[in-house]
Amino acid sequence: MPNTVEMTIVKAINAGIRKAMADNDKVLVFGEDVAALGGVFRVTEGILAEFGPKRIFNSPIAEAGIIGTGIGLAMRGYRPVAEIQFDGFIFPAFNQITTQLAKMHNRSEGATKMPMVIRVPYGGGIGAIEHHSESPEAYFAHTPGLRVISPSNPNDAYWMIQQAIASEDPVLFFEPKRRYWQKGPVDLENPPAGMHQATVLRQGNDVTIAAYGPMVATALQAAEIGATEGRSIEVIDMRSMAPIDFATILESVKKTGRLIVTHEANTNVSVSSEVAARVAELAFYHLEAPVLRVGGFDVPYPAAKLEEKFLPDADRLLEAVDRSLGY
């Protein structure tokens, strides 16, 4: 790979945003504390110095207003990249996202496009207080008109943020906050895949694990351990929760006959529920076992001292692998 550099997910998103801003002067970045501070996770660090206060600015602490003014700016021809500081703070903006942003293109019969990106650091594992560790992606994946994606590694982070900004539709861009400092190679010249394409990260023959965002690293870890125990586990990075790339998942299931879907979000009525239902509909005779879901429990995200038991880990994935193989 020519022109490949090693960087963290934080730096990769930062580099992707800068590239998009340099390419298109209609790209605006705003949200709480994104300017001088560079955001609480420093994802937008240095952008103010490079692009100035007309391109990146702090918003009042008013999430509905952040998204609502973003919609108005998109109507005006801008391409807003709004940050919601933490997953659990997106709900004041829920109305603007679901009743307005998602529906404006449909309502106007195509006259008004909404090329807006909402960046959301999400998920747990950082020992945070309440509302700082949630995974609200299913609410948005359920809403027609929105696109919902999540990168799991620096290369995807660099490219998917640019693809999201280039999209003519609104995109919820969920950033796996406990993996922010994970390092990896970024190919600055060749995009890996479209933002809604799932990728097979590890080949295997016995069981498929489909994961996205922060759980991809966990799935790869489980596959590594599984291999030492004679389990050949295929790992798919779904990358997109809306729409879901079923073709890639089905192809894998037809090979392995067994599927486990994992995420941090509460399992009930979740992205994994949808994958399980659709795979049962579309690949019933290829399945050797029911599709199993390994997600967060259906409780409010627990206090930090308990999150280790809430979040699915490699052992819980391997337990599911054993259950699947037991059928």
Add this chain to the structure above:
Amino acid sequence: MVQFLSPDGTYGVPAEYAEYGKIIADLKEEDFLKFYRHMSRMRRFDNEATALQRQGQLGLWVPAVGQEAAQIGSGHAVGKNDHIFPSYREHGVAITHDIDLMAVLKMLRGVNHGGWSPDETRFHLYAIVLGTQVIHATGYAMGVTFDGKVGTGFAERDEAVITYFGDGATAEGDISESFLFAAINKAPLVFFCQNNQWAISSSVETQTTVPLYQRGAGFGVPGIRIDGNDVLASYAVTKKHMDDARNGGGPFMIEALTYRIGAHTTSDDPTKYRSQEEVDYWTARDPIARLEKFLRRQGINDSFFEKCAEENEIMAGEIRAQTFALQAPPIENMFQHVYAESHPLIEEQAAWLKGYESSFGAEASTEGGAA
């Protein structure tokens, strides 16, 4: 409260409002006649739409009877580069900007959810969720500032934005956030609140304990109350503050005190929550009758009013015929424009429904349900 036409049609400019009075002094006779023509057209259209709803031709109608002065006056004060963000009752403002009224009726008949081009008309789509359009207008106005289209000194270049909402919507958080975003960004935006005193069955006292025109002050958005049944006050005050906004004066709020003579919608029964005396009081302050008295004193005679009535009857007949002629949209419209770019799930479902429908053979129609 700014008022230039009293309920009996007497014209006068109080000294404290001389600045607004100058704007009226610039108006020509044809402007006054245009105000009347559009106000009477708005009422005739409204009554026709109510009749169409009663006859089952519209699913719902949202009457604005009584609010003609607030809407026609302010609508005509909007400049030719300016943008308008309405709620769902601004049929009169639509008239001032040559919006095809059938586009409004299409929505209420259930043919689509809007569908006119906001970019071409500068009249944005109706917003059903209260207050949502106000924050969009704020963002749009911020964009006008970012584009450098404010206070350049070139009237041809500068732009302002006006957004309409009611007394009920002021309770929504989106509107408070809008005041804040508009103020800190010095956005060229006029907040035009039609206080028609009733939000379905809730009186304005349910929404506020201080006069609504004062609502923005704490956020940095000054305001003024006008007699919303006086078309001249509505025009002059809106014109002044749209001009100010265009020139870089920042956001401003206008509370037009008016009255919803009709129901909230055709699904409502206002006799359950308000007295006939109250309705009679406001009917005596009718904005159209008031302007007519004024015009007659200016020497405008029967022939003008009769001609308006004739034109309105022709318009009503056309509206009626066009409403009856509206067809249900093709089924595939449901799947169109959900996304701007291709989406596998939508395409799959559209194809499935097409196949399912065609499985019924010749009887199947792609022309949708009952018209």
